[in-house]
Amino acid sequence: MYALIDCNNFFVSCERLFRPEFATVPVVVLSSNDGCAISRSAEAKALGITMGEPLHKLRERFTVIDPTSPCSVPSQGRPSVVAYSANFELYGDISERIVSTLCSITPQIEIYSVDEAFLDLSPLDIDNYIKWGGRIRDYLLRQIGIPVSIGIAPTKTLCKLASHHAKKDLSTGGMVYLDPYHNAAHYQQRLQDTAVEAVWGVGWRLAPKLRVEGISTALELARLRPRQAQQLMHIQGRRLVTELSGTACLPLKQATPPQHAIARGRQFGHDTDSLGVITAAVTSLAARAAAELRREHQRAHDATVLLSTNRRKPNYTRRALAIRLTAPTADTGTICRALIETLEQGFEPYKYHKAEVILHNLSSDQLLQIDLLGKVDARSTERSERRMHALDSIRAKYGSASLGYASEHLSTAWQPRKALSSPRYTSHWQELPVATIVAD
Amino acid sequence: MDTLNLLQETATALGSDVATHAGFPNPAAGRTRTPLSLDKLLITSPASTYLFRIRGHSWHDSGIYDGDIAVVNRALRPKPSAIVVYTTDTGELCIAKWSKICPQHTTQDATLWGVVSATIHLTLNS
Numbered sequence: 001m002y003a004l005i006d007c008n009n010f011f012v013s014c015e016r017l018f019r020p021e022f023a024t025v026p027v028v029v030l031s032s033n034d035g036c037a038i039s040r041s042a043e044a045k046a047l048g049i050t051m052g053e054p055l056h057k058l059r060e061r062f063t064v065i066d067p068t069s070p071c072s073v074p075s076q077g078r079p080s081v082v083a084y085s086a087n088f089e090l091y092g093d094i095s096e097r098i099v100s101t102l103c104s105i106t107p108q109i110e111i112y113s114v115d116e117a118f119l120d121l122s123p124l125d126i127d128n129y130i131k132w133g134g135r136i137r138d139y140l141l142r143q144i145g146i147p148v149s150i151g152i153a154p155t156k157t158l159c160k161l162a163s164h165h166a167k168k169d170l171s172t173g174g175m176v177y178l179d180p181y182h183n184a185a186h187y188q189q190r191l192q193d194t195a196v197e198a199v200w201g202v203g204w205r206l207a208p209k210l211r212v213e214g215i216s217t218a219l220e221l222a223r224l225r226p227r228q229a230q231q232l233m234h235i236q237g238r239r240l241v242t243e244l245s246g247t248a249c250l251p252l253k254q255a256t257p258p259q260h261a262i263a264r265g266r267q268f269g270h271d272t273d274s275l276g277v278i279t280a281a282v283t284s285l286a287a288r289a290a291a292e293l294r295r296e297h298q299r300a301h302d303a304t305v306l307l308s309t310n311r312r313k314p315n316y317t318r319r320a321l322a323i324r325l326t327a328p329t330a331d332t333g334t335i336c337r338a339l340i341e342t343l344e345q346g347f348e349p350y351k352y353h354k355a356e357v358i359l360h361n362l363s364s365d366q367l368l369q370i371d372l373l374g375k376v377d378a379r380s381t382e383r384s385e386r387r388m389h390a391l392d393s394i395r396a397k398y399g400s401a402s403l404g405y406a407s408e409h410l411s412t413a414w415q416p417r418k419a420l421s422s423p424r425y426t427s428h429w430q431e432l433p434v435a436t437i438v439a440d
Numbered sequence: 441m442d443t444l445n446l447l448q449e450t451a452t453a454l455g456s457d458v459a460t461h462a463g464f465p466n467p468a469a470g471r472t473r474t475p476l477s478l479d480k481l482l483i484t485s486p487a488s489t490y491l492f493r494i495r496g497h498s499w500h501d502s503g504i505y506d507g508d509i510a511v512v513n514r515a516l517r518p519k520p521s522a523i524v525v526y527t528t529d530t531g532e533l534c535i536a537k538w539s540k541i542c543p544q545h546t547t548q549d550a551t552l553w554g555v556v557s558a559t560i561h562l563t564l565n566s
Contacts, residue, residue: 020553021531097487143488143515145553426490435510435525435535437496 001121002248003133004151004159005102005140008167008174010115011039014094015084017145018425018433019067026062026081030055033267034085034419044081055083066420085421093426097144105136110252118156120252133175153178156250157243160200161218165190180246191219191244201240206233218244262300264289265356271310273349278307280410282343283336285357287408290332291395293359294388297366299328300359303335305343310353321346328363331384332391335359336405482558488515490554492525494535508561510535512554523556 007013011029016022026044028037036054037044049058058064063080095114102109108120126132133150140148151162152175162176169176180187197207199218213232215221222244224232229241239249264285272278282305293300303325308318321342329335339357394403423431483489492510499505512525520539528534533553541551 018533019531020527020533023531101487143485145514432491432493432509433533434495435492435512435533437494437499437504438534438536438540439496439498 001126001129001152001154002156002159002252003119003121003136004112004156004163005098005117005119005136006149006151006163006167007098007115008147008149009039009041010095010146011084011086011091012041012044013146014091015067015087015422016041017094018422022067022082026079027084028058028081029084029086030420031086033269034083035267037083038086047079047081049081058083067422068420083420085419087422087424089424089427090422094144094146098140098146098148101140101144108252108254110254118159118252121152129177129179130175133177134173137174148174150175151178152176154181154246155243155248156252157200157240158246161190161194161198161244164194164198187246188219191222192217194218196221199240199244201236206237209233260362261358261360262289262292262296262298262362263356263358264292265306265354267354268352271351271353273351274411275344275347275349277411278347278352278355279340279343279407280412281355282339282357283405283410284408285355286336286339286359287332287405289357289359290330290335290388291392293330293362294365294392297364298362299330299365300335301325301328301361301363302359303339304358304360305339306354306356306358307350307352308354308356309350313351313353317350319346319348319350328361329384330365331388332405333387334384336407340407482511482560484557485513485515488554489513489557492533492535494559496535503561504559505561508559510556511558511560513557514554516555516557518552518555523559525553525556526551527553 012027015027015029024043025041026047026049027041028044028049029039030036031038034055036052037049037058038051040049040051047062055064058081061078063078065080065082067082067084091114099109099111099117102117102119106119106121106124108123110118112118121129129152133152137148137150140146149163149166151159151164151166153159153162158178162178165178166172166174166176176190178187178190194217196202196210196216196218197204199221202210202221209232210216210221215224222241224241226238226241230238233240242249266281266285268277268281286303290300301324302322304320304322306318306320309316321339323338323342325334325338391403423433425431425433490512492512494504494508494510495506497506510523510525516522518524518538520537520542522538523535524538524541525533525535526541528551535556538552538555
């Protein structure tokens with residue numbers, strides 16, 4: 001038996017935790033650079049705000065309230081919506097609190113995304129799943145302050161379906177237990193009420209194909225014969241149908257497989273053709289990618305810088321500068337030096353809007369480096385590893401602003417606009433939430 | 441940030457030798473001891489503990505000052521005498537005695553945000 005714990009409009013819930021006055025009004029959280037809505041409260045969804053709707057479109061239809069300005073009086077006439085810039089530092093902190101709480105229930109956990117986790121319930125001794133789910137829901141709401149929906153079912157695919165219903169159907173109390181072996185009528189009803197597009201694993205490409213075959217609900221999909229499913233959707237389809245009918249074939253993924261490439265990208269706050277500003281941005285992105293590389297115990301042999309102008313403006317241009325490093329490395333300094341050199345040689349001054357650094361051709365740092373050409377100096381490799389270890393541990397202890405490469409700080413002009421961002425309530429002393437004393 | 445600490449740590453991490461000349465050896469060396477941790481004292485359940493900045497001057501008598509830090513634990517059930525952070529009708533976060541907000545000792549969980557388990561007052565203004 002599995003459970004899916006799925007936070008309800010997670011980013012909005014994090015913001016609301018410290019601003020209870022927004023608990024019942026429409027709220028959205030915007031993507032980096034205040035681009036488009038990436039999290040919407042139920043009230044915002046009810047206003048017809050779609051996922052990914054850009055801020056300038058919202059301004060056409062609604063009065064957009066700035067949560068950072070002290071007096072936010074809703075205007076008469078047009079409906080109003082509170083719009084936040086994404087505050088990923090806050091969301092990351094709250095997400096860790098939820099994960100650590102779930103881990104204390106069972107170590108058998110798959111962190112599926114920042115706001116979703118699967119638990120394997122089979123080792124736990126639970127006699128009433130509905131009661132158990134309700135308790136977990138209350139616990140997370142009370143102790144951390146985040147509302148979640150819970151789906152419990154014998155397979156991960158059914159958990160997804162159940163949590164979808166727990167979220168949409170308010171009569172469920174945020175908790176759905178779906179089990180064909182326990183309550184077949186309820187199971188059939190729920191699958192009957194699920195459009196085939198909403199099934200986990202059925203994408204926009206597969207859905208029309210299934211519709212043509214006369215399959216429009218999850219129940220019809222679950223009733224396919226395995227051979228038929230395989231003909232229509234290959235082996236994944238067979239697995240999908242088996243999962244939907246109540247037999248698990250997707251195990252819990254606890255360790256994430258090593259990545260094939262690590263990319264870090266940013267849109268600039270303002271378009272720029274200044275080499276200095278772009279160098280600062282690229283170094284800073286490369287430093288973050290290299291730190292991730294070391295966390296994953298990998299080294300990169302290739303690095304690429306992608307620069308692009310604004311897609312929405314005329315003469316959209318993309319420039320890629322690729323380099324091969326002398327030897328696989330995870331050294332921030334080595335990677336940055338190589339990238340800066342390439343950038344200085346190959347830079348063309350367009351009004352760039354976005355930069356991306358990709359480290360690829362990765363290998364484990366546990367592998368011995370074969371040194372046929374005498375390129376790898378063992379002594380300097382060891383020194384580099386010690387230097388990076390020092391860098392990482394100092395940054396871990398004193399914060400990421402404590403130590404870094406100078407070229408990261410040549411300019412801050414590239415950093416994205418976050419005009420509507422809430423304070424980093426949980427990670428900066430100067431930004432703690434405020435509680436006002438009420439006199440006796 | 442403690443610059444000396446930082447320098448020493450950098451040096452140690454880089455593997456250079458930081459000489460410690462010892463005349464009289466540390467008598468406690470070799471005995472296992474855990475340094476006192478304020479985190480452990482103040483934060484009993486990290487996942488449900490949040491820190492707040494206190495605003496207001498009317499609680500000097502109770503030793504609580506404007507700018508102090510409140511350690512707020514959402515996992516605790518408040519006793520009537522507890523100091524709590526709660527949500528007002530207008531959606532503001534305020535701090536008060538639980539008995540004052542909830543005189544009949546009914547559990548109005550909707551208004552309760554968390555229980556203040558400690559306040560921290562820095563005597564040397566930072």
